Every structure is written in structure tokens, then in C-alpha cells.
Amino acid sequence: MFKRVLPVLTLCFLSLPAWAQTEAPAGPPAVAAMPTLEDGEAVPQTVLVSGSRPGPGLWKVSKDDHVMWVFGTYSPLPATIEWRSSKVERVIATSQEYLKPPGFSMEVGWSGLAAVPFLIGIKKNPDGAELKDVLPPEVYARWQPLKEKYFGNDSGIERERPTFVAGELYRRALKQAGLSGGDEVRVKIGKLAEKHNLKFTDASYRVAIKDPGKAAREFKKSAMDDAPCLLKTIESLDTDVEAMRAHANAWAIGNLDEIRTLNFDDRANACIHALSSGSLGRNQPELKTAQETALARWVAAAEKALATNQSTFTVLHIKEILHPKGVIATLQAKGYTVEAPK
Numbered sequence: 001m002f003k004r005v006l007p008v009l010t011l012c013f014l015s016l017p018a019w020a021q022t023e024a025p026a027g028p029p030a031v032a033a034m035p036t037l038e039d040g041e042a043v044p045q046t047v048l049v050s051g052s053r054p055g056p057g058l059w060k061v062s063k064d065d066h067v068m069w070v071f072g073t074y075s076p077l078p079a080t081i082e083w084r085s086s087k088v089e090r091v092i093a094t095s096q097e098y099l100k101p102p103g104f105s106m107e108v109g110w111s112g113l114a115a116v117p118f119l120i121g122i123k124k125n126p127d128g129a130e131l132k133d134v135l136p137p138e139v140y141a142r143w144q145p146l147k148e149k150y151f152g153n154d155s156g157i158e159r160e161r162p163t164f165v166a167g168e169l170y171r172r173a174l175k176q177a178g179l180s181g182g183d184e185v186r187v188k189i190g191k192l193a194e195k196h197n198l199k200f201t202d203a204s205y206r207v208a209i210k211d212p213g214k215a216a217r218e219f220k221k222s223a224m225d226d227a228p229c230l231l232k233t234i235e236s237l238d239t240d241v242e243a244m245r246a247h248a249n250a251w252a253i254g255n256l257d258e259i260r261t262l263n264f265d266d267r268a269n270a271c272i273h274a275l276s277s278g279s280l281g282r283n284q285p286e287l288k289t290a291q292e293t294a295l296a297r298w299v300a301a302a303e304k305a306l307a308t309n310q311s312t313f314t315v316l317h318i319k320e321i322l323h324p325k326g327v328i329a330t331l332q333a334k335g336y337t338v339e340a341p342k
Contacts, residue, residue: 056251057256057341058070058071058091059328060339062339063336066307068313068314069095070316070321077248078245081252092196092198096308096311097305097308098190098314099201100200101298102297104206107208126222131143134162135162136227139231143234146169146237161226162230163224163229166229173237189315207290210284215283226278232267251318259322302327306336316328
């Protein structure tokens with residue numbers, strides 16, 4: 001149970017984004033209410049693509065005659081598409097190693113059993129505070145219509161920490177917009193790598209939580225600077241739902257020109273800061289640099305794979321491929337040749 005709760009605190013950690021791993025809706029996506037202009041005319045909404053779709057092509061990272069093929073994932077994606085994997089599978093079949101995406105996790109081991117009694121109420125604000133008590137008035141005012149839209153009469157949400165509220169708000173908004181977390185593509189690629197007997201390499205960074213029982217008790221009592229996490233989530237929903245739908249379509253059909261225009265907001269950074277600002281971050285300073293450590297470990301594993309294999313296959317979020325300071329840019333700066341899909 002503790003293993004399920006603690007990762008929630010990382011929320012939108014970019015290399016293992018909880019936002020991107022939001023559980024897909026179990027049933028057909030709900031139809032979002034059509035927004036209107038000031039004159040009452042309906043705002044045209046992006047029609048989400050469906051059916052079998054290829055996604056983007058493969059990026060190629062190489063040195064001499066050794067190559068690493070990189071498939072770019074994106075989230076969120078249309079809930080109704082099925083990723084077509086035949087071209088990717090052919091490349092996987094000729095590769096020797098599958099390098100899993102960069103990631104970060106917190107682990108508790110068997111000692112985590114001692115924390116179970118302290119998990120009740122771990123999502124709630126300390127001292128019985130409600131959102132109106134911990135959020136600036138202007139942020140709380142912006143939260144109210146979203147609460148009504150996505151949570152209805154659920155008064156319990158008012159007692160949860162802004163960090164947890166942000167995660168659940170984002171999940172429900174995606175579902176209503178007909179979008180899913182998009183993790184299905186990464187899972188399917190992993191299964192293809194298993195099918196073709198590739199060596200699996202996991203360079204994830206794992207932090208062992210010290211004294212999980214004490215960590216749970218202190219977390220429940222400690223404050224977090226997590227109002228910005230909820231604010232950035234609200235701002236993204238105010239402005240970006242239609243953009244997310246358009247970008248999801250661009251990924252699904254492999255429109256590289258559109259993909260290159262993607263802007264990645266600072267919502268994730270605000271939520272990562274929320275984690276490091278609380279008792280966990282204070283007691284374990286390595287959590288504050290976990291993202292940088294995770295990416296550095298992945299780059300080292302990629303270099304080793306490129307030196308060892310004729311062909312390596314990996315999956316990265318599009319952000320890490322296109323970001324001027326992402327892991328692909330880091331490899332390019334180290335002298336590797338990077339070629340985008342044609």
C-alpha cells in the first residue's frame with residue numbers, strides 16, 4: 001500500500017511522469033461539454049483521431065556502425081486509438097538490447113509494513129485544513145468551478161492536499177476530453193522487446209525511504225509548498241485542453257512538423273517542487289536532485305549500449321527528444337550523430 005501511495009507524491013516527474021501514466025478510462029470517454037464564445041456560438045473542438053495509428057517515426061542516434069533507435073512517446077493520447085506497431089517491431093526484432101525509459105522511484109522494502117497503520121488520512125491536509133485554508137484566495141476562486149465540473153458534490157476533495165487534488169483533477173479532465181495517459185504504447189513496446197528476446201536494461205534511479213513509518217507520520221504533519229502545483233494544473237486546463245487534443249492527434253499520425261511546435265509547461269516543475277519542499281525532501285536531500293540523477297544514469301546506460309550493441313532500441317518521451325537540454329541533446333553534444341525521422 002505504501003508503495004502505491006508514495007509514487008503519487010512525485011506526481012508529474014518528467015522522466016516517469018505520473019501525469020503521463022494516469023490510468024486510462026475503463027469505459028468509453030465522456031463527452032466534454034462544448035465551450036462557447038461570448039456571443040454564445042460554440043467553439044470548434046478538435047476531433048480526436050481513432051483507429052490504428054503509427055505515431056512518429058524513429059529517431060536514430062549513432063556512432064560508427066552502432067545505432068540506437070528511439071521511439072518518442074507522448075501523453076496524453078486519444079483514448080480511442082490503437083497504436084500500429086509493425087514498423088517498430090521490425091526494428092526491435094533486429095536489435096540486441098532494450099533500454100527502458102529514464103525513471104525515478106521511491107522504495108520502502110519490507111520495513112514499509114511498519115508504515116501501514118499511519119497511511120490513513122495521508123492525502124489530507126495537516127490539522128484538518130481545507131483547500132480554502134491553504135490556497136491563496138484567487139487560486140481557490142479558480143478552483144471552485146473546476147470542482148463543480150469534475151467533482152460535483154464530493155466535499156471530501158476539499159480536505160486533500162493541493163498536490164493530490166491536482167493529480168486527480170488532471171486525470172478527470174483528460175478522461176472528459178477523450179484522452180488517456182498514453183502509457184499503453186510504452187507497455188506494448190516492452191512486450192515486443194520481450195517477444196524478440198532483447199536484453200532489458202533498466203537504469204532507473206531508486207531512492208530507499210528511510211524509516212517509512214516515521215516518514216509517513218512526518219509527512220502527515222508537515223506542510224508542503226504545493227499550492228503552485230494545483231495552480232499550474234488549473235492554468236493548463238484553462239488554456240491547453242484543446243492544444244493537448246491537437247498535439248495528441250499530431251503524435252498519432254506522425255506529424256513531425258506539428259510535434260516540433262509542442263510546448264511543455266512548467267506544471268511538472270511546480271509539482272516536483274512540492275515533493276522536495278515537504279518532510280521527505282528535507283529528510284532525504286537526494287530527492288531534490290533525483291530528476292537530474294535519473295537522466296544522467298540513463299545517458300550513461302545509453303552510451304554503454306551504443307558501445308556494446310549493433311542495434312539498441314529505447315523509448316523516450318518526446319520532451320526528452322526535442323528539448324535542447326534533454327538526453328538526446330546531451331548525447332549529441334558528446335559526439336553522437338542524431339537523425340530525426342524523415
